[in-house]
Amino acid sequence: MTAVPHSITAASALPAGPQVWLAPRLDESRLAMMAGLTRDDEHARCNDLKRISDRERFLTGRLLARQALSHASGETWPCTAWSLIPGPNGKPYVAAPDGNLQISIAHSADMVAVAVSPFHDVGIDVERMDGAARIEPSVLSDRERRVLAGCRDASAEFIRLWTMKEAYAKRTGAGVGMDFAALDLDWVPDRIEQRIELGDCTLDCRTVATSRGTYSVALAWTGGAPADWRMRDAA
Numbered sequence: 001m002t003a004v005p006h007s008i009t010a011a012s013a014l015p016a017g018p019q020v021w022l023a024p025r026l027d028e029s030r031l032a033m034m035a036g037l038t039r040d041d042e043h044a045r046c047n048d049l050k051r052i053s054d055r056e057r058f059l060t061g062r063l064l065a066r067q068a069l070s071h072a073s074g075e076t077w078p079c080t081a082w083s084l085i086p087g088p089n090g091k092p093y094v095a096a097p098d099g100n101l102q103i104s105i106a107h108s109a110d111m112v113a114v115a116v117s118p119f120h121d122v123g124i125d126v127e128r129m130d131g132a133a134r135i136e137p138s139v140l141s142d143r144e145r146r147v148l149a150g151c152r153d154a155s156a157e158f159i160r161l162w163t164m165k166e167a168y169a170k171r172t173g174a175g176v177g178m179d180f181a182a183l184d185l186d187w188v189p190d191r192i193e194q195r196i197e198l199g200d201c202t203l204d205c206r207t208v209a210t211s212r213g214t215y216s217v218a219l220a221w222t223g224g225a226p227a228d229w230r231m232r233d234a235a
């Protein structure tokens with residue numbers, strides 16, 4: 001079925017930079033509304049997930065992505081109009097109705113994050129910060145390992161570093177195939193907000209305290225326009 005827009009999308013109506021949406025994971029009963037929103041392949045992927053919490057994260061991500069895309073289009077297209085397809089490495093793409101919009105999705109524990117960007121590639125990652133994370137030295141550069149060794153809370157700093165590396169990898173679509181140790185980030189420990197410029201890519205990292213825990217959220221994007229961060233009760 002061809003979706004009918006409320007009005008014709010003008011490229012100039014799109015936001016200049018990326019929009020970030022954070023939302024709590026919805027429970028399955030509230031996700032019943034997804035029935036008319038997802039594609040058959042998304043239903044199949046969801047049904048393959050054994051744990052309820054995984055299905056809830058997946059579906060909340062798909063709902064939030066469609067809400068974010070509709071918002072970025074100036075509500076030109078309703079949530080039901082959006083078709084997302086996985087690219088070769090699993091990176092999702094907007095197939096219709098407006099392929100000018102780029103999308104990235106992430107989930108961790110009780111939080112889901114989505115980034116939408118006009119024209120330019122975008123990557124997002126979110127990781128829960130409560131509790132001690134196991135530090136994985138193989139994904140760090142020599143310099144990052146040295147800085148981390150002197151940190152007051154090395155576990156929290158590792159999570160911040162990792163979210164930035166994953167956001168960077170998800171922007172390019174490299175995913176797990178990336179050489180994470182080769183990405184040497186000149187980050188400043190103990191900051192709840194920071195920005196790193198890497199050539200034409202900007203990396204923002206924020207520590208966000210919510211009623212569902214504390215999360216590190218990182219956004220990677222090109223294009224230089226400012227990012228717009230929002231929190232949503234994804235209802």
Ligand SMILES: CC(C)(COP(=O)(O)OP(=O)(O)OC[C@H]1O[C@@H](n2cnc3c(N)ncnc32)[C@H](O)[C@@H]1OP(=O)(O)O)[C@@H](O)C(=O)NCCC(=O)NCCS
Nearest residue numbers: 058061089090091092105106107125136170173174175176
């Ligand atoms: C798939 C990967 C991109 C992210 O996986 P993850 O951290 O488990 O999960 P996230 O919630 O952050 O991201 C999952 C989303 O990324 C998207 N995604 C998958 N592959 C992607 C790729 N190659 N590029 C961009 N986005 C991708 C999908 O939208 C997916 O959500 P969906 O399945 O609901 O659509 C990959 O980088 C990965 O598995 N990384 C972890 C592996 C690792 O090395 N861990 C140890 C280091 S401490």
